[in-house]
Amino acid sequence: MRIKNLFKVLITSLICWQIAVQPSTALLQSKYYSYRQPSFDGTGKVYMGREIAQVMGHQGAGWLERVDRATEEQPQKMAAALELKSTDVVADIGAGTGYISQLIARQVPEGKVLAVDVQPEMVALLKQRIQAKKIANIEPRLGTEQSPELPPASIDLAIMVDAYHEFSYPQEMMSGIVSALKPGGRVVLAEYRGEDPKVFIKPHHKTTQKQIQREMSAVGLKLLKNDSVLPQQHLFFFGKS
Secondary structure, three states: OHHHHHHHHHHHHHHHHHHHHOOOHHHHOOOOEEEOOOOOOEEEEEEOOEEEEOOOOHHHHHHHOOOOHHHHHOHHHHHHHOOOOOOOEEEEEOOOOOHHHHHHHOOOOOOEEEEEEOOHHHHHHHHHHHHHHOOOOEEEEEOEOOEOOOOOOOEEEEEEEOOHHHOOOHHHHHHHHHHHEEEEEEEEEEEEEOOOOOOOOOHHHEEOHHHHHHHHHOOOEEEEEEEOOOOOEEEEEEEEO
């Protein structure tokens, strides 16, 4: 009897382990997402036909601050293309070390930049940088994978630079961002051009205009323009439909 009971315990444990390690397709399906075997630079999580890319962790902070970024990506042109008012409140979603936040902060001296990231380590690095440089109008914020943690109707513009394709919960995050927009607010995404084979970036870290429009439409945004000012990236401007 003891052996029989022990056998039942072992079988039950094995089944539980299999469910935990290799969950069934039915368990993994959700309203917005499906799952498959991860690709080389993907997570295996699929949203509207696009496999979500792996996140660059805080260990890659040096890449965001590389010396040749200004010449390779020309982010100063992107900042100018935003045509911000000096009083605007801008949310830099996926701010990382604050490289882009600092460019934007110069354009909103009477406003502010809410620099949002989901990694506490990145937020800590950002705090150190703005304290050292004595930048008063950047506010580091810790968000979550499913929410930017921004109040409704609190921002004039939300910008995501090479970040959106890594969002673990793009539907939930974008819904939160749209809710945070003031009337007439805009959403801007800079994403490496997926249509261009000459852009040497990992495939899942590039996106196409068609795919981005599809995903933004799902949260009630319409494309206002795709600015061609950047050498390697799309610069999408969206507003509420």
